[in-house]
Amino acid sequence: MSCLICAGHAEAIDCPAGWEGRRCLKCGCYHMSQKLILTMMDEGQIFDACKMRQWLDMRRGVMPIPTIDVHEAILVV
């Protein structure tokens, strides 16, 4: 299983239907919407892993496992 943000080694974690959950050594735990994953693949986009990790760290103050949907994705431009 690979991380959806940095493509490093990650474990799948439980998540609601329509979401993918990962625990990555570098990015930590997160849930990502399948819609976002499909959009990323369709458009050939990749995440800015560094900025996504900063965002995830910030979100963990509010929720233990942050959810990443289309509006939260920080992409390499």
Ligand SMILES: [Zn+2]
């Ligand atoms: Zn990662």
